[in-house]
Amino acid sequence: MTSGRGTPMSDREPAVGTDKLLTVDNVEVIYDEVILVLRGMSLVVPRGEVVALLGSNGAGKSTTLKAITGLLPTEHGAVTDGTVTFDGADITRAEPAERVRRGIALVMEGRRVFEHLTVHENLVAGAYTRGVAADFDRVYGFLPRLAGLRGRVAGYLSGGEQQMLAIGRALMSDPRLLLLDEPSLGLAPLLVDEMFDIVRRLNTDLGLTALLVEQNARRALAVAHRGYVMESGRIVLAGTAADLADNPDVKEFYLGLGEAGGRRSYRDVKHYKRRKRWL
Template structure:
């Protein structure tokens, strides 16, 4: 076996980040099919090392949200299933484990669009996220200490919160389950740039101050790669590029197709857009 270092931007056969520590989450050649006919994930492999932030990036329809649903066990609700490969969490095969059991094992998911309970108060939303726990009072205090704004508004109806406040609430509700792995699906969706910066600041703090492992799904590649330790890029249900986040930010293809920083700068002509796939080195 070769001992040569693996350069950033190289697709590894097992999806393992080069030089990463032990994996809390490991997807091995996972295939997902909807309605018995629609193949969405095509042998996807990736790892989320314990105590790290991993960003999964890609355009609409790449399969990012399906990946999170496969990990969290929500595929059956949408007539989807993992038909091949394995999902390993904390050293155990959870490929066939139901969604509720995965929560008790230490997974929490913030779904795209936040999905707070609009007719409940902030406090009631948080308590709803702690159904697997007993000492709810201490967990509430911990969330309020991390998100002081939520503490100040704890009796406010969630439906009247701003988008950024609802995203804080969604993250806080996920934290009430005391997760080992926090999964976030498009946390920047529909938020103004300053709020996006604030939300990703909270994500970074959760990782640095509490050692929380995070898998974040994003279209805002620039912001995600600023806080992540490692990144994967998906196209058409496959991982096509991966590496340390700092090196992906400097990758010419990532700059051009995901960060809008092509070598020539400025907006690209329609002719350039037409040759988008042809010019991608990884396709």
């Protein structure tokens, strides 16, 4: 797919096959009618794969997820150019509830569980598009720790348990595409391991396609099939997960490693930023 270590997007798009579940094509997003955040954002999520979207704070990763889910108007944002296509249908202007019914679910950054409700009541809320067809046993079977906590008020759960609940709530809508926004944020190292194992099993055990937004690039690329790197509202690098993990720029800025495998000083990194190969 790439020649060596990932390919700058200015050179060519990555070959991802023909079975594209999600396509974001040249999308532009503006907030408050003046602040341009996404500047021709394009990516593809093939059916049955985990795709990692990497980038520093402010690169536009969460805005990309909001463009896919239709949540931009809640923050005075809008897609002003480009298209979002899901399973062959143009959903660029579709309402958020319609996108959920089509099979898109989002696990938001910061967990965002309903703290005053019990675990089970949170899952009920996640099944609002399905009603009596909801399959609680499937979710409790996949996340057995939640089964033992079903009567617990969500606000009293640990951070890791709340993140599991957020994932379980998303699964209640029976999605075909799961969007995960920084699932490891604020978790202890052992819980981070468990969270990425859950992401892996979502794909291998449940067959879910996933778009994973994550700053922990090393762990994200370990569970992903392919990935994209964002800078300033656009994709600047794309490739297989293995190619990106071996890319010297990704090592430098997202894995914390220099060309020789050692960490560099902040001063060196600032100097190195001026000569990023993808700019």
